Amino acid sequence: MNINKNYDNLEQSYLFSTVAKKVNEFSLKFPDKKIIRLGIGDVTLPLCKSVVAAMHKAVDEMGVQATFRGYGPEQGYDFLREAVAKYYSKKNINLDLDEIFISDGAKSDLGNILDLFDVNNTVLVPDPVYPVYVDTNVMAGRKIIFINANSENKFLPLPDKDVKADIIYLCSPNNPTGAVYNKSQLKEWVDYAKNQNAVLLFDSAYECFISDDSLPRSIYEIEGAKDCAIEFCSLSKTAGFTGTRCGYTIVPKNLDKLNKMWLRRQTTKFNGVPYIVQRAAEAVFSDEGQIEIKENINYYMENAKIISDTLDKLNIWHVGGKHSPYIWLKCPNDMSSWEFFDFLLNEIQVVGTPGCGFGNNGEGYFRLTSFGSKENTLEAMNRLEKVNVKEHMV
Amino acid sequence: MNINKNYDNLEQSYLFSTVAKKVNEFSLKFPDKKIIRLGIGDVTLPLCKSVVAAMHKAVDEMGVQATFRGYGPEQGYDFLREAVAKYYSKKNINLDLDEIFISDGAKSDLGNILDLFDVNNTVLVPDPVYPVYVDTNVMAGRKIIFINANSENKFLPLPDKDVKADIIYLCSPNNPTGAVYNKSQLKEWVDYAKNQNAVLLFDSAYECFISDDSLPRSIYEIEGAKDCAIEFCSLSKTAGFTGTRCGYTIVPKNLDKLNKMWLRRQTTKFNGVPYIVQRAAEAVFSDEGQIEIKENINYYMENAKIISDTLDKLNIWHVGGKHSPYIWLKCPNDMSSWEFFDFLLNEIQVVGTPGCGFGNNGEGYFRLTSFGSKENTLEAMNRLEKVNVKEHMV
Numbered sequence: 001m002n003i004n005k006n007y008d009n010l011e012q013s014y015l016f017s018t019v020a021k022k023v024n025e026f027s028l029k030f031p032d033k034k035i036i037r038l039g040i041g042d043v044t045l046p047l048c049k050s051v052v053a054a055m056h057k058a059v060d061e062m063g064v065q066a067t068f069r070g071y072g073p074e075q076g077y078d079f080l081r082e083a084v085a086k087y088y089s090k091k092n093i094n095l096d097l098d099e100i101f102i103s104d105g106a107k108s109d110l111g112n113i114l115d116l117f118d119v120n121n122t123v124l125v126p127d128p129v130y131p132v133y134v135d136t137n138v139m140a141g142r143k144i145i146f147i148n149a150n151s152e153n154k155f156l157p158l159p160d161k162d163v164k165a166d167i168i169y170l171c172s173p174n175n176p177t178g179a180v181y182n183k184s185q186l187k188e189w190v191d192y193a194k195n196q197n198a199v200l201l202f203d204s205a206y207e208c209f210i211s212d213d214s215l216p217r218s219i220y221e222i223e224g225a226k227d228c229a230i231e232f233c234s235l236s237k238t239a240g241f242t243g244t245r246c247g248y249t250i251v252p253k254n255l256d257k258l259n260k261m262w263l264r265r266q267t268t269k270f271n272g273v274p275y276i277v278q279r280a281a282e283a284v285f286s287d288e289g290q291i292e293i294k295e296n297i298n299y300y301m302e303n304a305k306i307i308s309d310t311l312d313k314l315n316i317w318h319v320g321g322k323h324s325p326y327i328w329l330k331c332p333n334d335m336s337s338w339e340f341f342d343f344l345l346n347e348i349q350v351v352g353t354p355g356c357g358f359g360n361n362g363e364g365y366f367r368l369t370s371f372g373s374k375e376n377t378l379e380a381m382n383r384l385e386k387v388n389v390k391e392h393m394v
Numbered sequence: 395m396n397i398n399k400n401y402d403n404l405e406q407s408y409l410f411s412t413v414a415k416k417v418n419e420f421s422l423k424f425p426d427k428k429i430i431r432l433g434i435g436d437v438t439l440p441l442c443k444s445v446v447a448a449m450h451k452a453v454d455e456m457g458v459q460a461t462f463r464g465y466g467p468e469q470g471y472d473f474l475r476e477a478v479a480k481y482y483s484k485k486n487i488n489l490d491l492d493e494i495f496i497s498d499g500a501k502s503d504l505g506n507i508l509d510l511f512d513v514n515n516t517v518l519v520p521d522p523v524y525p526v527y528v529d530t531n532v533m534a535g536r537k538i539i540f541i542n543a544n545s546e547n548k549f550l551p552l553p554d555k556d557v558k559a560d561i562i563y564l565c566s567p568n569n570p571t572g573a574v575y576n577k578s579q580l581k582e583w584v585d586y587a588k589n590q591n592a593v594l595l596f597d598s599a600y601e602c603f604i605s606d607d608s609l610p611r612s613i614y615e616i617e618g619a620k621d622c623a624i625e626f627c628s629l630s631k632t633a634g635f636t637g638t639r640c641g642y643t644i645v646p647k648n649l650d651k652l653n654k655m656w657l658r659r660q661t662t663k664f665n666g667v668p669y670i671v672q673r674a675a676e677a678v679f680s681d682e683g684q685i686e687i688k689e690n691i692n693y694y695m696e697n698a699k700i701i702s703d704t705l706d707k708l709n710i711w712h713v714g715g716k717h718s719p720y721i722w723l724k725c726p727n728d729m730s731s732w733e734f735f736d737f738l739l740n741e742i743q744v745v746g747t748p749g750c751g752f753g754n755n756g757e758g759y760f761r762l763t764s765f766g767s768k769e770n771t772l773e774a775m776n777r778l779e780k781v782n783v784k785e786h787m788v
Contacts, residue, residue, distance in 0.1 A: 001511065001515055001560040001561060001591055001592050001593050002511065002512035002514050002515055002560065003510060003511060003512060003651060003652070003655065004509065004510055004511055004512050004655070005512065007510070007655050007658065010658065042464035042465050043464055044459070044462070044464070045459065045462070046456060046457050046458055046459045046462040047456045047457050047462070049457070051457075052453055052454070052456065052457035055449075055453045055456075055670070056450060056453055059446055059449045059450055059453060060446070062440060062441045062446065062449075062637070062638065063440050063441050063443070063445075063446035064440055065438070065439065065440045068438070068439070068440040068441070068634075068637075069637040070436035070437055070438070070634075070636040070637045071436050071636045071637060072637055104498060104664075104665065105665045107663065107664070107665045108663060108664055108665060111662060111663030111664075112506075112663065115398065115533065116397060116398055116401070117395065117396065117397060117398055118396035118397060118398050118399065120396050121395055121396055132662060132663075135662045136662060136663060139509065139659070139662070166395040166396065167395060197395055198395050199395050240462075240464075242464040242465045242665075243456070243462075243463040243464045243465060243466055243666075243668065243669045244456065244668050244669070244670065245665060245666070245667070245668045257397060258397070261397065261398070261401050264401065264404065265533070268505060268526060268529045268530060268533070269501065269502060269505030269506065269526075269530060270498075270501070270502055270505075271498065271499045271501045271502060271636075271639060272637075272639070273639070274637065274638050274639045274668060274671055275637045275638070276449070276638065276670065276671075277668055277670075277671075
C-alpha cells in the first residue's frame with residue numbers, strides 16, 4: 001500500500017505550541033502576574049437566546065417518534081437553505097436553493113472543495129495567510145505561488161496580470177490581518193480570475209463584522225463573480241458557532257459542472273449537518289436572532305475599537321479592527337514578531353500572536369483579537385499605554 | 395483551471411429514484427392501497443431518553459458564558475474518546491485515546507481516509523457493496539477490483555492469495571446483505587492483508603446488531619488486526635443518530651504513520667463534531683444509554699426475525715436478519731431484482747430494494763430491512779404468506 005507522500009511536504013507549525021510554552025514558563029516564574037490573552041481566535045460569548053430555544057425545541061422533536069428526523073438531505077434542509085437565500089437577498093444577491101450547500105463549517109468545505117480539481121493546477125495564495133489554504137493544497141501535491149500582502153498595499157494585494165493562476169484564494173475581511181477589500185479592488189480580482197479561467201475561492205467567514213455598507217460582504221456583490229467564484233461562509237464567528245459547527249458554501253449554477261460535482265462529492269462523502277444544528281442556524285437568520293447576534297458582534301467590535309484607538313494614540317501602524325475582529329500591527333521599533341511577543345508578555349503580561357506564524361510577510365507583525373472581555377481588553381490597552389515601548393527596547 | 399476528470403467516470407445510480415418513481419405511479423393509480431415500505435435504510439425510533447437529556451443539558455451549557463464551548467479538539471473531546479475506549483475494553487480491546495478519532499459519521503471518514511493514500515493503489519471491494527466504497531475511489535482515480543460475494547460463499551467471500559490488493563474494504567455485519575463473518579474468516583482476511591502489506595478498512599457500523607458473543611464485533615478481536623486495519627463505526631444505526639451525526643474511527647498506533655497522517659488530515663480539514671452531539675454520544679455509552687438503545691435494537695431485531703421466519707417458511711433463500719437489520723433474499727422463481735420489486739409492489743404493496751442496485755452480484759437478489767414498525771412488518775409478511783408467489787409469476 002502506498003501512502004500519499006505529499007504529507008511529508010507539510011511543514012509542522014510550532015506557532016501555538018510555542019506561544020503556550022512561553023506563557024506556561026512565565027506563569028510558573030511569576031504566578032502572581034495576571035496574564036491577559038488577546039491572541040484568542042475563538043469567540044467567547046455564549047449562543048444567543050433564540051438559538052438556544054431553537055435547539056431545545058429540536059432536541060424535543062428528536063425524542064418523539066412523530067417528529068424524529070433520520071437522514072436529511074446531505075446539502076441541507078430546505079428550511080435552512082431558504083433562510084440563507086433570504087439573507088443573501090438582503091444584499092441584493094439572488095441564489096437558487098441548489099446553489100446553497102449547508103456544511104459543518106468553512107474549514108471543512110475549503111479543504112474538501114479541492115476534491116473537484118486536478119492536481120495539475122497552480123494555486124495562488126496571499127502571504128500572510130490562513131494556513132489551511134496552503135496545507136490542504138500541499139496534501140494534494142499542487143503547485144502554490146504566493147502574492148505579497150504588505151504595508152505598501154495595506155495588506156490588500158491586487159492581481160498581477162502576468163502571473164498565471166488556476167485556483168485563487170481570497171479572504172475579506174482577512175484572517176489574520178483584518179484588512180477588507182472594497183468593491184473596485186474585488187472587481188479587479190474577479191476580472192483577473194475570469195481572464196485566467198481560474199476559480200476564485202472566496203472566504204467570507206468574517207463578513208458580519210463589516211459595518212460600512214459600501215464594503216462588499218459577499219463576492220457576489222461584484223459583477224461577474226457568479227461566473228468564477230465559490231463563496232465559503234460560516235456561523236462560527238457570526239453567531240458563536242465555533243463549537244456548534246455550521247457553515248454554508250455557494251457554488252453558482254453558472255459554474256454548472258462544479259455545482260454538480262460538489263453535490264456529488266457531498267452526497268458521497270458527507271451525510272449532512274445535524275438536524276438540531278440546522279434548526280439552530282435557522283434561528284440565527286430569524287429577525288430576533290439577527291438582533292441578538294448583532295449585540296455580540298457590537299461587543300467584539302467595541303473591543304476592536306479600544307485596541308485600534310490605543311494603537312493610533314501610540315502611533316503604532318496597523319490594519320484591521322474596523323470591520324474585523326482582528327488587528328494586525330507592525331511591531332514597534334523594528335522588533336521581530338517573537339521579540340514583540342516576549343516584550344508584551346514580560347513587560348505587561350499581554351499575549352498575542354506573532355505574525356510570522358502566518359507566512360514570510362508576517363515577520364515583524366503581530367495579531368491581536370477582540371474576542372476577549374471588554375474589561376481585559378481595556379486593562380491590556382491601559383498597560384500598553386503606560387509602558388514606554390521605546391525605552392523598554394533592548 | 396483543470397477539474398478532476400475522474401468524476402466523469404462515476405456511474406449515476408438511478409436505484410432509489412426509480413424505486414420512488416414506481417411507488418409514486420402505483421399510488422396515483424391505486425390511491426386506496428396501503429403501501430408498506432420495507433426498503434428503508436434509516437432508523438425510525440426516536441433518540442433515547444438519556445441522549446435527549448444530555449443534549450438539553452449541553453444546550454443550556456452553550457447558552458451561558460461560564461460553560462460555553464468554542465472550538466474543541468478536532469479529534470473529539472476526551473470525555474467521549476474515554477467512553478469509546480471503555481466500550482472497546484468490554485470487548486477486551488485496549489485502545490489509547492490517540493487511536494480514537496470522533497467524527498460526524500462513518501460515511502465521511504470512509505471517504506476522507508482515502509486522502510492518506512496514493513492514487514497508485516489497487517482497491518479490493520466485495521460485490522455487492524455499499525456504493526460509497528466504490529464511488530470515493532473512482533473520484534480519486536484508483537484501480538478497483540471486485541471479489542464475488544454470492545450464494546456459494548453465503549455472501550462472505552474469503553481472500554484469494556493470488557490477487558494483489560493494497561486497500562481492502564470489509565463490512566460485517568454487511569450492508570446490503572446482512573451476512574456476518576466469524577472470527578476464523580476474519581483471521582484469513584487479516585493474514586491476507588498483512589501478507590500483502592495492505593490496509594484493511596473495516597466498516598463495523600452494524601456491530602451492535604450482533605447478539606452472538608462468538609461473532610466478532612470489532613476487527614481488533616482478531617489477532618494481528620492492529621497491524622493492518624482501520625475500523626469505522628457510527629452511532630447512526632446503534633443509537634438512531636442518522637440525523638444527529640456522530641461516529642468514530644480507530645487508527646491503531648501500530649499504523650504509526652497513518653495515525654499521524656489522519657490526525658494531521660482531521661486537524662487541517664475538519665473542525666470536530668458539535669459539543670452538543672458529543673455529549674449526546676457520551677450518553678449513548680452510559681449504563682442507562684446502553685440499556686435504552688438495546689431496547690430499540692431488540693425492536694428492530696424482532697422485525698428482522700419476523701421477516702426471516704416468514705422467508706424460512708416460504709423456502710425463500712436468504713442471509714442476514716439474525717445479527718443485522720438487513721435481510722438479503724434470493725428472488726423466488728428466478729425473478730430478476732426488478733421483476734420481484736414489481737411483483738411485491740403490484741401484488742401485495744410491499745416496497746423493498748432491488749439487489750442489482752448494489753453491484754452485479756446483486757442481480758436476482760432483494761433487500762428488506764427491519765427499520766419499519768412491527769405492525770407494518772407483520773402485515774407485510776402476512777401478505778407475503780397469503781400470496782402464492784409461484785402462481786403469480788408470469
